[in-house]
Amino acid sequence: MFPVHMSTASSDGNTSRLPVSSGCEGMNYRTFRWTQTMLFAINEINNMDELLPNTDLGYVIYDSCFTISKAVEGTLTYLTGQDEAVPNYRCGTGAPLAALVGAGGSDLSIATARILGLYLFPQVSYSSTCSALNSKFQFPTFLRTIPNDEHQSTAMAQLVLHFGWTWVGTVAADDDYGKYGIKDFKEQVEEAGVCISFSETLPKVNSPEDIRRIVQTVIESTAKIIVVFSSDVDLSPLVLELIRQNVTNRTWIATEAWVTSALINQPGVSSVLGGTIGFGVKRADIPGLQRHLLDLDPYADPLNEEFWETLFNCTLDYSKALRKAKERAKAFNGTISKATRVVPGGLCTGSESLAQLNNTYSDISQLRITFSVYKAVYAVAHALHNLEHCEQGRGPFIGIGCADITKFEPWQLMYYLKNVRFKVPHTDEEVYFTDGDVEGFYDIINWVVDGNGIISYVTVGHYNGSAAPEERMTIMNDSIVWNNEALEPPRSVCSENCKPGTRKGIRQGEPVCCFDCIPCADGEISNMTNSRECVLCSGDHWSNDARDACVPKIIEFLAFGEPLGITLIVISAFGALVTIAVAVVFVAHINTPLVKANDAVLSFCLLFSLMVTFLCSVVFLGEPRHWSCMTSQVALALGFALCLSSLMGKAALLMLRAQAKKAARAKAKAAAKAAKAAAEAAANTGSPDVITTNTTNLSHVTAHVKPDSLNFAHQRLITAVATLIQALACTVWLIILPPYPVKNTSAQNIKIILECNEGSVVFICCIFAYDILLALLAFIFAFLARKLEDHFSEAKCVTFGMLVFFIVWISFVPAYLSTRGKFMVAVQIFAILASSFGLLTCIFLPKCYILLLKPERNTEEMMRPHDKQRDGTSTGTSASLATAATEVNATVASTAIDD
Numbered sequence: 001m002f003p004v005h006m007s008t009a010s011s012d013g014n015t016s017r018l019p020v021s022s023g024c025e026g027m028n029y030r031t032f033r034w035t036q037t038m039l040f041a042i043n044e045i046n047n048m049d050e051l052l053p054n055t056d057l058g059y060v061i062y063d064s065c066f067t068i069s070k071a072v073e074g075t076l077t078y079l080t081g082q083d084e085a086v087p088n089y090r091c092g093t094g095a096p097l098a099a100l101v102g103a104g105g106s107d108l109s110i111a112t113a114r115i116l117g118l119y120l121f122p123q124v125s126y127s128s129t130c131s132a133l134n135s136k137f138q139f140p141t142f143l144r145t146i147p148n149d150e151h152q153s154t155a156m157a158q159l160v161l162h163f164g165w166t167w168v169g170t171v172a173a174d175d176d177y178g179k180y181g182i183k184d185f186k187e188q189v190e191e192a193g194v195c196i197s198f199s200e201t202l203p204k205v206n207s208p209e210d211i212r213r214i215v216q217t218v219i220e221s222t223a224k225i226i227v228v229f230s231s232d233v234d235l236s237p238l239v240l241e242l243i244r245q246n247v248t249n250r251t252w253i254a255t256e257a258w259v260t261s262a263l264i265n266q267p268g269v270s271s272v273l274g275g276t277i278g279f280g281v282k283r284a285d286i287p288g289l290q291r292h293l294l295d296l297d298p299y300a301d302p303l304n305e306e307f308w309e310t311l312f313n314c315t316l317d318y319s320k321a322l323r324k325a326k327e328r329a330k331a332f333n334g335t336i337s338k339a340t341r342v343v344p345g346g347l348c349t350g351s352e353s354l355a356q357l358n359n360t361y362s363d364i365s366q367l368r369i370t371f372s373v374y375k376a377v378y379a380v381a382h383a384l385h386n387l388e389h390c391e392q393g394r395g396p397f398i399g400i401g402c403a404d405i406t407k408f409e410p411w412q413l414m415y416y417l418k419n420v421r422f423k424v425p426h427t428d429e430e431v432y433f434t435d436g437d438v439e440g441f442y443d444i445i446n447w448v449v450d451g452n453g454i455i456s457y458v459t460v461g462h463y464n465g466s467a468a469p470e471e472r473m474t475i476m477n478d479s480i481v482w483n484n485e486a487l488e489p490p491r492s493v494c495s496e497n498c499k500p501g502t503r504k505g506i507r508q509g510e511p512v513c514c515f516d517c518i519p520c521a522d523g524e525i526s527n528m529t530n531s532r533e534c535v536l537c538s539g540d541h542w543s544n545d546a547r548d549a550c551v552p553k554i555i556e557f558l559a560f561g562e563p564l565g566i567t568l569i570v571i572s573a574f575g576a577l578v579t580i581a582v583a584v585v586f587v588a589h590i591n592t593p594l595v596k597a598n599d600a601v602l603s604f605c606l607l608f609s610l611m612v613t614f615l616c617s618v619v620f621l622g623e624p625r626h627w628s629c630m631t632s633q634v635a636l637a638l639g640f641a642l643c644l645s646s647l648m649g650k651a652a653l654l655m656l657r658a659q660a661k662k663a664a665r666a667k668a669k670a671a672a673k674a675a676k677a678a679a680e681a682a683a684n685t686g687s688p689d690v691i692t693t694n695t696t697n698l699s700h701v702t703a704h705v706k707p708d709s710l711n712f713a714h715q716r717l718i719t720a721v722a723t724l725i726q727a728l729a730c731t732v733w734l735i736i737l738p739p740y741p742v743k744n745t746s747a748q749n750i751k752i753i754l755e756c757n758e759g760s761v762v763f764i765c766c767i768f769a770y771d772i773l774l775a776l777l778a779f780i781f782a783f784l785a786r787k788l789e790d791h792f793s794e795a796k797c798v799t800f801g802m803l804v805f806f807i808v809w810i811s812f813v814p815a816y817l818s819t820r821g822k823f824m825v826a827v828q829i830f831a832i833l834a835s836s837f838g839l840l841t842c843i844f845l846p847k848c849y850i851l852l853l854k855p856e857r858n859t860e861e862m863m864r865p866h867d868k869q870r871d872g873t874s875t876g877t878s879a880s881l882a883t884a885a886t887e888v889n890a891t892v893a894s895t896a897i898d899d
Helices: 029-046 068-080 106-118 149-162 176-191 208-220 232-244 289-294 302-312 318-331 338-342 369-388 410-418 563-588 593-597 600-619 626-685 689-702 712-736 761-784 794-817 822-853 878-898
Strands: 005-008 024-027 123-125 142-144 167-173 195-202 225-229 251-254 277-281 421-423 430-432 441-449 455-464 473-475 502-506 515-519 541-543 550-552 554-556 740-744 751-757
Touching: 024 302, 029 289, 029 302, 029 369, 068 106, 106 123, 106 142, 106 176, 123 369, 149 176, 149 225, 149 251, 149 277, 149 441, 149 455, 149 473, 167 176, 167 208, 167 232, 176 195, 176 225, 195 208, 195 232, 208 232, 277 369, 277 455, 369 410, 369 421, 369 430, 563 600, 563 822, 593 600, 593 822, 600 626, 600 712, 600 822, 626 712, 626 740, 626 751, 626 761, 626 794, 626 822, 712 761, 751 822, 761 794, 794 822
Parallel strands: 123 142, 167 195, 167 225, 225 251, 251 277, 554 751
Antiparallel strands: 005 024, 277 441, 421 430, 441 455, 455 473, 502 515, 541 550, 740 751
C-alpha cells in the first residue's frame, strides 16, 4: 500500500445512488519510486538462491491516495480477497497473503493497523513514525523499519537546546503523525525551559484562509525557529504561500517526512527554506535500482501508464489521442489532416527517455524512505524464509510444530517477523525489531543554497537514539549554512539573556521565556546568566558595581597616615605646644602679682587639663582597640571635668567678689548721699564744721572692703571634689560596661566602619552631662561676675570662654549626627580642639599679654578691683568718695562767702 496519489478526486456529493470508491488524483513521483523499489526488491529476492530458494514472492499494490478512507478500503479488500470489501469474509483463492508493507503516513497506518491487528495480520511500515503506534495492545501486529518519532522528537528537542533557542514556533499536520510528534517535542523542550511562541495546525483539506492565517502568525511572531511535523503533501500549500508573501529570515526544523522531499524543494523556495535543518532516516545506496527505475515498462499496468502519461504530458492510448486531436480541430473550425490521423498530437511512443528528465522519480541521491521500503520487503522475506525452513520437532508452536509455507496463518508469520534478524544486502546494517521498532538513527541534514539558487542536502551530523544521552548527537556547527547564508546560528529568544548582575523578572501573562532583566539590589549579586534570584552577600562583603561578585567591604577608620589624620595630629600637637608655652610663661613669672592673684596651682591644673584634651584627641585616631576605646572617652571626660571644675572655682571666687563689691558700692553710695545732704543742710544753716565730720565718716565706711569669702584653698577643693566625682563615675563605667571596638556594618552598606561602642548609653550620657553641668555653673558664675572691674577682666574672659565652649559643642551635635564613618571621629576631634583652643585663648591670652607685653600692669595695685567712672559721678571707692566730699565743702564755703 503506497500513497501514489496525493488526494482523492472530488465527488459530486450525490447521495441518491449507491456510493462508489473515489478516484485519486495528483501523482506523487517520489512515492511512485517507492512502489518500484518494492518491485525491485521482490525481483531481487526471487532471483536469490540463498533467500526463499523454493518460493517466489508475489504482490498486490493498492493506492491509498494519502487518505484514511482509501487506506481502510484497501485493507478490507486485501482481507476479503475481492473488489468489494466484506469484513470477516474471505473468498480469495491461491497463495496465502503474507504481510502488508505500508500504508504510508502514520494516520494511514493507524487506521490499517487497527483492522489488521484484529486478524493478527502482520504489517511492516516504511514511513509511519508516529509514537502512538508503540502500543502493542492497540496494534499487536505493527512493525516498522523507520525509527519511532519518540527518537525524532528527542533529537529535535536536543537540537533546539544545542543552539540555545528558547523561543520557537511549531507547525503540525492535522493528523496523528503531526499531533503526537509535536506533543512529544513540546513536552521535552518546555521541561528544559524553552517556550512555544505559537502552535499552528495545517489543514488536511485545502483551506487558503487557514494557510494565510498561519503565514500571518509566522510573520507576526518574533520566533526565528519554526519546527514542522508534517508530510510534504500537507506542508506544500504553506510553502507556496510563504513564497508568495516572501517570508524570509526564518529557520525551519524539518522532520524525516519532508526533509528530502522534492515536492517541497521546488524552484523559488531557496529564499524561504534555505538553511533548513532537519532529520533524515538512514541513507544507503541500492545497486541496480536506478537501472530498474529507468527501464520502466509504461504498458505493464495502469499505474505505470498513468505515470508515463503524467510525466511526459501525453497519452499512450491511440484512440484517446485521436479524439483529442479532433476536439482541437473542431474548436478552431478546421478539419483534421491525414497525417494527424496517422500520428495524432499528444500521443506517447512509449520509448521516451526517463534519464533525460532527471526528476524526483529517477533521483537516487537521497534514498532514505526508499531504503526503508527496501528493508521492509527483506524483513518479510527473511521471516518467510525462517518459516519455510523450520525443522520439524524444533518448531516454535504447540507440539514443537512448524507452519506450512503454502498454507500458514498470519499469526504464525507474525512470530517469525517479530524475531527476524538479518543484514541488509550491499550494506553492513543489521535489522532487528525491539517491540516492533528499529534503532533511532538519523542524519542531520542542512539545506544549502548554491550560487544558482539550487538547494542541496548536506549531512552535518548524526543522531543515535540508542547511545548514551551525552553522546547521542554529533553535529558540525561550522559546516552549517543558515538562512540568508549566515554562518552564525540565528538567535531565537523572547528576551535576551540576563547578564550576571541581574535577575529574571516575570512578565505577567506571558511565557516564562519572556522576562525583564532586573538589576540586583545593593548587597546582592548574580554570577550566572539568567539567574532567577540574586544572592545576598555575607555580612563582611558587598556587591561590586557590576553586581556579579561579592567583594570585601571597605574597612574605614580615621587613620594616622591619611591627610585628615595628619592634619588633626598637627593641630593637636600645636595646641599642646601652645599650652606648654603658656605654662612656661607662668613658671617664668610665678612670683609676679598676676600669677599669684590667679592661684598658680589652679592655673597649672587648668593648663594640664587643656593639655590632656589636646592630646586625647590623638587617641581617637587609628584603628579602634580596647585600650583606645576606653582611654579616649575617659581622658576626654576627665580632662574637661578638671578644666571646667577649675574654671567653676575661679568663677565662683569672682562671683563672690562681685557680690561683695556690689554691696560695698551700695553702702558707699548711701554714705555719699548722706554726706551731700548734710553739706547742703550746713550750708543752709551756716555751720561749716558738719562737712568735715561727714566726709571723714564716708571714707571710713567705703574703705577696706574684703570680698574674698572664698580663698584659693576653697577653689582647689572645689576642683578636686568635682574632678573626683567624674573620676569615680568613669571608673564605674569602665568596670561595669566599658567601651569596646566593633565593626559597624549597618551605617554604610559598602563599608565596615571600625568604631567604638560606648558600652552603655546611660553612662556616656551621664558622664558628659556632668561636664556640661560644670560648664553651665562656670558660665553662670562668670556671667554674674562680669561687671567686676579689673585690668584684665578675668570674669569676662571666663564668660567668653564658656560661650565659645557651648557654641562649639552645640554645633557639634547636628554635625556629628549627620556624618558617618571616620568623619564622625573627625567632627568630634574638631569639636574637642576648637573648644580647647577657645578656652586656652579666652582664659590665658589676656594674662600672657600682660606678662609678656605689658609688665608695667603686673602690680598688686593693678590686681585689685577698681571702680569705673560713669558720667563724672563717683563709683563708690574710698578715693572717689573723698573727692566728692571736698567738692561739696568747696561749694558750701563759696556759698557762705557770698552770703
